[in-house]
Structure formats: C-alpha cells, structure tokens
Amino acid sequence: xxxxxxxxxxxxxxxxxxxxxxxxxxxxxxxxxxxxxxxxxxxxxxxxxxxxxxxxxxxxxxxxxxxxxxxxxxxxxxxxxxxxxxxxxxxxxxxxxxxxxxxxxxxxxxxxxxxxxxxxxxxxxxxxxxxxxxxxxxxxxxxxxxxxxxxxxxxxxxxxxxxxxxxxxxxxxxxxxxxxxxxxxxxxxxxxxxxxxxxxxxxxxxxxxxxxxxxxxxxxxxxxxxxxxxxxxxxxxxxxxxxxxxxxxxxxxxxxxxxxxxxxxxxxxxxxxxxxxxxxx
Numbered sequence: 491x492x493x494x495x496x497x498x499x500x501x502x503x504x505x506x507x508x509x510x511x512x513x514x515x516x517x518x519x520x521x522x523x524x525x526x527x528x529x530x531x532x533x534x535x536x537x538x539x540x541x542x543x544x545x546x547x548x549x550x551x552x553x554x555x556x557x558x559x560x561x562x563x564x565x566x567x568x569x570x571x572x573x574x575x576x577x578x579x580x581x582x583x584x585x586x587x588x589x590x591x592x593x594x595x596x597x598x599x600x601x602x603x604x605x606x607x608x609x610x611x612x613x614x615x616x617x618x619x620x621x622x623x624x625x626x627x628x629x630x631x632x633x634x635x636x637x638x639x640x641x642x643x644x645x646x647x648x649x650x651x652x653x654x655x656x657x658x659x660x661x662x663x664x665x666x667x668x669x670x671x672x673x674x675x676x677x678x679x680x681x682x683x684x685x686x687x688x689x690x691x692x693x694x695x696x697x698x699x700x701x702x703x704x705x706x707x708x709x710x711x712x713x714x715x716x717x718x719x720x721x722x723x724x725x726x727x728x729x730x731x732x733x734x735x736x737x738x739x740x741x742x743x744x745x746x747x748x749x750x751x752x753x754x755x756x757x758x759x760x761x762x763x764x765x766x767x768x769x770x771x
Contacts, residue, residue, distance in 0.1 A: 597668035601675025654716025701760035
C-alpha cells in the first residue's frame, strides 16, 4: 500500500516555518516604531516647565562656552555680567574720574584759601620749596626741571598704583587727590605773593598751567582705575566672586606703565615752556 506523499509533507513544513521567519524579521521593526511613536507622544505631552528648563540649560551652556572663549583670549570677563556691561564700564570710569576731579578742585581751592592761615614752620617749608621751583623755571635749567617734574609725577602715580592693590585704597586715593590739589593751591598762592598778582598769573598761565593740567588728568585717569580695583578687592574680601579681577589688575598695570611713559612727554613740554617763557621772568 502506497503511503508516501512528498507533496503533502512539504506543504506543512513550509506553512510551519513561514510565519516564524516573518515574525522574526518584523518584530524589531515593530518595537522601533512603537518606541518612536511613544517618544513623539511624550514630546508632545511634555509640560511647559520642563521645556523652559531645557531652554535655560541650553542658554547656560552657551554662556559657559562664551566665557571659556573670553578667558582664552585673556579678557577675564564674567559669565554673570549684565548685558551691555562692556558699554557701561567706561561710563562708570568717567563718573568716578569726575568725582575724583571734584575732590582735586576742592583741595586746590582749600589750599589757595588756607595758605595765609598756615603755621609759621609749615609756611616757611612751603616757601622754601616754592622758591626752589621758581628759581629752576626762571634760570632755565632744563635737566633739573625735567628731573623734578618727572620725579614728582612718578611718585604720585606709583602711590596710586600701590593703593589700587590694597583695600585701604578706597580711602587713600581720594585723600591723595585732595592733598595734591591742596599742594598745588598753596604753591599758586605763594607764587602770587612772591611775584605779585599780575606777574604770577602770567607765569602760571605760560609755564605751569598746561603741564600741571595734563599731569592731573592722567593722575585722575589712573586713580579711577585703581579705585575700581580696590573696590573689587574689598568685595572679594566680603565673600563676593569677581572673575575679572585678574584682567582688571593687568589693565591697571598697563595703564600705569603707559601713563609713566606719557609723563616723560609732559615733562618735556614743561622743559620747553620753561626755556621759552621762563627767562622772561
């Protein structure tokens, strides 16, 4: 009896293996599509607070990147600085310089008015130095005029630089400018007493006024930078952080060196005015 049927035996094998192969191939695709649809649904259903948190995190990452680039360039900028801080800083420096200039003018007026009320030892001391400076200008000793002018201006700038790197500079810098103005006022008053009002005013305008004004402006400029650095040091001592402190220190030193170099030109101008107009008196 014939019982072997090859066609019937092959058909169940193909039917048995076929669905398993298809299922094995399509199951990963089904899981990926399900995960993608779930992600789309979760993205759509995210709360607004979570979206804002992601935006803030992206903004913080961008600000940190800008800070790293700025530090690499050596500017010493802070991430927490306000927008437009680079534009506000020159205005603050100008306001500080104006306040310090007001202190200098107040000292100048006080020195001019109080020269008659000085005690005899102080008045003798002031007259001695005023007569020495006046003799240097009238005799036309160029080397001595340059040396005395540069030494005086250099000592003032160096004192302000040292005060800028100290917390006490908040009080020392304004006092220094008041004393500088008082000294100039006392010298002007003694100059008028020795030469007379008309001759003293003419000598002051032709020989002393322009170098003294330029030198005072540069002293005020350096004093403004030193005062801001001293204020930053005080804030660091109180626990506040300043990432731009190193950059401010470097800028103050560079400004000091530049002003010292320019002071040589001012002293050269003083020598030129002395040689031209000093012999007239």
